[in-house]
Structures are given as C-alpha cells and as structure tokens.
Amino acid sequence: MKKIYFSDLEQYFNQEIELQGFVDKIRDLQYVQFVVLRDSSSKVQVTIEKNDENKAMNDVISTLTKESTVLVKGLLKESPNVKLRGMEMIPSSFVITSLSEEELPIDILAYTNTSNQELRMDNRFLDLRQEKNYMIFKAQTLAEMAMREYWIKNNFIEIHSPKILGTASESGAEVFKLDYFGKTVYLAQSPQFYKQMAMASGFNNVFEIAPAFRAENSHTAYHATEFTSVDCEISWIQSHHDVMDMEEAVCKNVLKKVKSEMNEDFKRVFKEDINDSDVAFPRIPFAEAKKIIQENYKYIGEKEFDFDRKEEELIGLYAKKKLNSDFVFVIDYPFEARPFYHMLDETTGKTKSFDLLYKGIEITTGAQREHRIEILKKQAVQKGLSLESIDFYLNFFRYGVPPHGGYGFGLTRFLMRLFNIDNIREVTFLYRGPNRVNP
RNA sequence: GGUCCGGUGGUGUAGUGGUUAACAUGCCAGUCUGUCACACUGGAGAUCGCGGGUUCAAUUCCCGUCCGGACCGCCA
Structure with a gap:
C-alpha cells in the first residue's frame, strides 16, 4: 500500500485507510486515549475509546512512547470538535513499528525547543524531525x-x-x-x-x-x-x-x-x-x-x-x-x-x-x-x-x-x-x- | 588564528564559601467522561565539565585543562 501523506487526508474521509508516522503526542485519559501522529507533511489525531472491545489497543497505547513509529489501520472521520484539522482516525488496529526510548536527548517541542545547538547537532536526526x-x-x-x-x-x-x-x-x-x-x-x-x-x-x-x-x-x-x-x-x-x-x-x-x-x-x-x-x-x-x-x-x-x-x-x-x-x-x-x-x-x-x-x-x-x-x-x-x-x-x-x-x-x-x-x-x-x- | 564569554537533574535556566542546590519543561505512577501545549496529585532524576590550589569547609574564589559559543580575519 502506498504511503498516505497526512496533508492529503481530507481526500479519505469515511474510508478505511492505513497510516504510518511518528507519535507526536499521547493523551491517555480515563475513558479515552488520543494519539497525535506526525509525518513530514502534517499531523492527525487517532482516537481510541477505552472499552472491552478495544482492550488490546488500549494496552498497546499505555506502553507507547512519544516519537515511536506506528502503523494504524482504521476509519478516518470528519470531526469538527477536534481542533487539529477537524478530523480523527478511529483505529481497528494499532501496531508499534519502532518503540522510542522514554526521554529524548534534546527538546524538539515547537513551543519550548531550547536545547543548545551543539546538542542538537549531536542528535541531528532528532533535530531534523521538527x-x-x-x-x-x-x-x-x-x-x-x-x-x-x-x-x-x-x-x-x-x-x-x-x-x-x-x-x-x-x-x-x-x-x-x-x-x-x-x-x-x-x-x-x-x-x-x-x-x-x-x-x-x-x-x-x-x-x-x-x-x-x-x-x-x-x-x-x-x-x-x-x-x-x-x-x-x-x-x-x-x-x-x-x-x-x-x-x-x-x-x-x-x-x-x-x-x-x-x-x-x-x-x-x-x-x-x-x-x-x-x-x-x-x-x-x-x-x-x-x-x-x-x-x-x-x-x-x-x-x-x-x-x-x-x-x-x-x-x-x-x-x-x-x-x-x-x-x-x-x-x-x-x-x-x-x-x-x-x-x-x-x-x-x-x-x-x-x-x-x-x-x-x-x-x-x-x-x-x-x-x-x-x-x-x-x-x-x-x-x-x-x-x-x-x-x-x-x-x-x-x-x-x-x-x-x-x-x-x-x-x-x-x-x-x-x-x-x-x-x-x-x-x-x-x-x-x-x-x-x-x- | 586573535579577542571576549560560558559549562549546574534528560532539556533549558536560577542560585550559593556552610543544613535537603531552586524553577520550568520532559520522564514515571496515580486520579480524571473527548483531550487538543489536557488538567490535578505524587515520585524518580545533579559526584554543579575535568584536574589542582586557597580554606575548618569550594558547585561558588584562584590557576590549569578540555569542550562550546560570539565577534574579527579568510571566503561561498
């Protein structure tokens, strides 16, 4: 299957698709989990309710770390309530393809991102993810x-x-x-x-x-x-x-x-x-x-x-x-x-x-x-x-x-x-x- | 190559010749009915770049060293 770039997702509403990307953010709440995925083109939110049916996926996400790479299959829905592009992916399958270590050597968050240049150059592969x-x-x-x-x-x-x-x-x-x-x-x-x-x-x-x-x-x-x-x-x-x-x-x-x-x-x-x-x-x-x-x-x-x-x-x-x-x-x-x-x-x-x-x-x-x-x-x-x-x-x-x-x-x-x-x-x-x- | 400046938890900073080295962020755990830079509570995490000196006592003062940055010179 051809890689779908996140910037093109508007074309895929109400379709079963496969997404691959980095984990940008994880918000694990009491009854629902949100995982924001990122690729070079854009970001998209994946939403998983916590329930018996989703138990396996819920467990995977509870072990997930930021910057890991994942392969997610599911239905892309138009969801005006979601601030990130008004869409969300409802997955039927969520696989970690590469698990990141818990703490990064540099800070690559857009709103802080204060690591000094030398460290960023040492870890240029991470720095370039921005x-x-x-x-x-x-x-x-x-x-x-x-x-x-x-x-x-x-x-x-x-x-x-x-x-x-x-x-x-x-x-x-x-x-x-x-x-x-x-x-x-x-x-x-x-x-x-x-x-x-x-x-x-x-x-x-x-x-x-x-x-x-x-x-x-x-x-x-x-x-x-x-x-x-x-x-x-x-x-x-x-x-x-x-x-x-x-x-x-x-x-x-x-x-x-x-x-x-x-x-x-x-x-x-x-x-x-x-x-x-x-x-x-x-x-x-x-x-x-x-x-x-x-x-x-x-x-x-x-x-x-x-x-x-x-x-x-x-x-x-x-x-x-x-x-x-x-x-x-x-x-x-x-x-x-x-x-x-x-x-x-x-x-x-x-x-x-x-x-x-x-x-x-x-x-x-x-x-x-x-x-x-x-x-x-x-x-x-x-x-x-x-x-x-x-x-x-x-x-x-x-x-x-x-x-x-x-x-x-x-x-x-x-x-x-x-x-x-x-x-x-x-x-x-x-x-x-x-x-x-x-x- | 010359001059000047800096090195403190994973990251970014604050601070001090003497008790437990502070804050933010990140991380971990728990709580939380949909978050969206989630929120809240708690926790772990630093031989204060390295070596030597002064001192009863150095992360703090002094010397050396390593590493880095800025500016200048050279050029694209």
Missing part, C-alpha cells in the same frame, strides 16, 4: 530544481568535476591535504578550473552542484569546511553583465518556485511571506558602494580593496531601503581583491567581476574570465603564482577558448538568508567545521 527544519531542506530541493530547470532550458550541461586534485588549485583559501597511495593530493576548494575547462571543450554552458572543501579555521556563523557550491560558467559573453543577467534570472526563478510551492507553510511557521519581488537587482560599482556606505551610514571599512562584514550588511540595507531589493550586485572590484583569472577592463583598470549580496551577506562571486593566455600568464605572475603550478590550467587556453564567465553560489548561505536563520549549521544537513566532523 517541521521548520524539514522545510529548509524542502526549500533547498526546490531551489536546486528551479536552477536546473532554468539551466536545462538554456542549453547547459551538468558536470561532475573531481574533488581529488593533484595540485592545489586556485590559491587563496587553504586546501586540505590527503594521503593518496603515498602521494599528497588535495581536496577541491572550487571547481573553478574544471568548469573553465568545459568552456575550452566547447560545452557552451555548464553547471555543477557539488561539495567544496576549505581548510580555513573559521569560527563564524557562515563558514563551513565542507559546503555545497553551485557553480556555473557560460561561453560567448561580452562582459560580466551577461553573467549577472543569467544569475539574476536564475535567482528569480528559484524564489518564484520556492514561493509557489511552500509560501503557505512558510508563512504559518515563520510568520512572513517569501519575497519573490520582480525588482531588477541593482548593480553598484565597488568604488561607488564604498561612497554610498560612507555617506549614508558614516562608516569607513578597514579594507581598501574589499568590504568587511559591516560594509556588506550596510550595502545590503541600502539596497533594501533605497532600492527595494533583497539582492545587490557589487561590481568592478579592484584587481587587488580578486584572483588572477578575473578579466580586467582595459579602460577602467578594474576587474570585470561582481559579488552578489543577498540580505547583506555575500552569496556569490563571479566574473568574466581572462581567456587570452598571454594576459592570463601576466596576471598569474602579478599574483605571485608560478606558471608551472598552473600549467595544466594554462593548457586549456592554448588551442582556442571562447570568451566566458561564470559564478559560484553558496547554497547554504542563500538558505540562511531565505529563512532569516543566522547560523549556517542550521541550514546544513550535517555541518562540517573546524571542530565538528561527526555525526
């Missing part, structure tokens, strides 16, 4: 689907690049070293070089949704040592604006999809609507953004060539208040703050690059890439790289390569902001950080 957590991963699924939908429609190829690397790629962030049959290899911190390789392969447009690894000992609410990176790269572009046009369309498709599928639940649980506004994402040059922050918020960041956390928040705030957008592109960063492969604009001397901020946090870095090998080599040398170490990468540019660009998008950071959750651990299925590699 509806608000299930919703995060439902949103993640829908977001990925909406992205794929857009990309497939627009002639993208999905790639799966290797995560084990013979040479440490893309300097900057630290990489994990790993023993590989006696040799040292590295975990990929980005699919950057390989998605560019796909451009050299004539794939036109590619995307990849995959883990990335960073050996940064970062103790913040928005870093992890392993996270899901969404990467894409497109060919035959004129500038980084073509890349931004594409990302903007993808983001709008994602929010539209997530909103249409789950706004109702989102509003019930988080008391607000998902914002899928159609406003164009503002594109503010880096130098101008610095000025805006100074003039509007009297704040001067410490870094000349980049933003600090506070500046990110302030430019996000400005975009929201003055331009009515949750998103803002900051574009044309100075070369000092960017990797060697970002293309420079010949007239301005700035990189043809951008960051996308969503509600004041950086979720994307993107750019048009430098595809002209001589300039690429020159820029690598300027950044202090040895050409031998990136020789395999430079090869991609020796035999014709389309002008191209792309971006990397932090899926977990996006989810943090979507749900207004201030910690990346909460939106990661199983978080990995400097101090956590279990469960």
Whole structure:
C-alpha cells in the first residue's frame, strides 16, 4: 500500500485507510486515549475509546512512547470538535513499528525547543524531525530544481568535476591535504578550473552542484569546511553583465518556485511571506558602494580593496531601503581583491567581476574570465603564482577558448538568508567545521 | 588564528564559601467522561565539565585543562 501523506487526508474521509508516522503526542485519559501522529507533511489525531472491545489497543497505547513509529489501520472521520484539522482516525488496529526510548536527548517541542545547538547537532536526526527544519531542506530541493530547470532550458550541461586534485588549485583559501597511495593530493576548494575547462571543450554552458572543501579555521556563523557550491560558467559573453543577467534570472526563478510551492507553510511557521519581488537587482560599482556606505551610514571599512562584514550588511540595507531589493550586485572590484583569472577592463583598470549580496551577506562571486593566455600568464605572475603550478590550467587556453564567465553560489548561505536563520549549521544537513566532523 | 564569554537533574535556566542546590519543561505512577501545549496529585532524576590550589569547609574564589559559543580575519 502506498504511503498516505497526512496533508492529503481530507481526500479519505469515511474510508478505511492505513497510516504510518511518528507519535507526536499521547493523551491517555480515563475513558479515552488520543494519539497525535506526525509525518513530514502534517499531523492527525487517532482516537481510541477505552472499552472491552478495544482492550488490546488500549494496552498497546499505555506502553507507547512519544516519537515511536506506528502503523494504524482504521476509519478516518470528519470531526469538527477536534481542533487539529477537524478530523480523527478511529483505529481497528494499532501496531508499534519502532518503540522510542522514554526521554529524548534534546527538546524538539515547537513551543519550548531550547536545547543548545551543539546538542542538537549531536542528535541531528532528532533535530531534523521538527517541521521548520524539514522545510529548509524542502526549500533547498526546490531551489536546486528551479536552477536546473532554468539551466536545462538554456542549453547547459551538468558536470561532475573531481574533488581529488593533484595540485592545489586556485590559491587563496587553504586546501586540505590527503594521503593518496603515498602521494599528497588535495581536496577541491572550487571547481573553478574544471568548469573553465568545459568552456575550452566547447560545452557552451555548464553547471555543477557539488561539495567544496576549505581548510580555513573559521569560527563564524557562515563558514563551513565542507559546503555545497553551485557553480556555473557560460561561453560567448561580452562582459560580466551577461553573467549577472543569467544569475539574476536564475535567482528569480528559484524564489518564484520556492514561493509557489511552500509560501503557505512558510508563512504559518515563520510568520512572513517569501519575497519573490520582480525588482531588477541593482548593480553598484565597488568604488561607488564604498561612497554610498560612507555617506549614508558614516562608516569607513578597514579594507581598501574589499568590504568587511559591516560594509556588506550596510550595502545590503541600502539596497533594501533605497532600492527595494533583497539582492545587490557589487561590481568592478579592484584587481587587488580578486584572483588572477578575473578579466580586467582595459579602460577602467578594474576587474570585470561582481559579488552578489543577498540580505547583506555575500552569496556569490563571479566574473568574466581572462581567456587570452598571454594576459592570463601576466596576471598569474602579478599574483605571485608560478606558471608551472598552473600549467595544466594554462593548457586549456592554448588551442582556442571562447570568451566566458561564470559564478559560484553558496547554497547554504542563500538558505540562511531565505529563512532569516543566522547560523549556517542550521541550514546544513550535517555541518562540517573546524571542530565538528561527526555525526 | 586573535579577542571576549560560558559549562549546574534528560532539556533549558536560577542560585550559593556552610543544613535537603531552586524553577520550568520532559520522564514515571496515580486520579480524571473527548483531550487538543489536557488538567490535578505524587515520585524518580545533579559526584554543579575535568584536574589542582586557597580554606575548618569550594558547585561558588584562584590557576590549569578540555569542550562550546560570539565577534574579527579568510571566503561561498
């Protein structure tokens, strides 16, 4: 028999059906027992009168514990008196399929739920039984689907690049070293070089949704040592604006999809609507953004060539208040703050690059890439790289390569902001950080 | 990696140099004619993170250590 999701129960009134779920609550009164069942979609009450006919079931329920799983067969009745959805199940059979221990290591009741994060992470399988957590991963699924939908429609190829690397790629962030049959290899911190390789392969447009690894000992609410990176790269572009046009369309498709599928639940649980506004994402040059922050918020960041956390928040705030957008592109960063492969604009001397901020946090870095090998080599040398170490990468540019660009998008950071959750651990299925590699 | 803060029943907190360490929630038992965050009564449950020091006496003060968190730096 097919699993009936509790959210669909309205279709089954006055029918004999079979329900499977977790035990959410047990109320064992003198003459009647109520058991509230829960699945990922909803809850429903099972009602059993205490009498001779029901003796066997009454005994089962008196041994039942919360969070056990059960299989219940019976008649689903419309019962306006029941506050929980105006329905109840009158069972003819009630079987415990898995008995939970009496006390849980964490508190997963929606109205208290105060257990600290560390304990919840230790017992993540229980923590995730909460509806608000299930919703995060439902949103993640829908977001990925909406992205794929857009990309497939627009002639993208999905790639799966290797995560084990013979040479440490893309300097900057630290990489994990790993023993590989006696040799040292590295975990990929980005699919950057390989998605560019796909451009050299004539794939036109590619995307990849995959883990990335960073050996940064970062103790913040928005870093992890392993996270899901969404990467894409497109060919035959004129500038980084073509890349931004594409990302903007993808983001709008994602929010539209997530909103249409789950706004109702989102509003019930988080008391607000998902914002899928159609406003164009503002594109503010880096130098101008610095000025805006100074003039509007009297704040001067410490870094000349980049933003600090506070500046990110302030430019996000400005975009929201003055331009009515949750998103803002900051574009044309100075070369000092960017990797060697970002293309420079010949007239301005700035990189043809951008960051996308969503509600004041950086979720994307993107750019048009430098595809002209001589300039690429020159820029690598300027950044202090040895050409031998990136020789395999430079090869991609020796035999014709389309002008191209792309971006990397932090899926977990996006989810943090979507749900207004201030910690990346909460939106990661199983978080990995400097101090956590279990469960 | 730097700075700051924290660790007390299953969970979340309060509190104290000295008698039985308090409260909420959860758990167990009983009572209760249909509950719906059921209610009521009772009960079990804490070597106060670990090690050392000061003291007649340390959960409390001091030092060390482990674990965790926040902010900063790095980035997605």
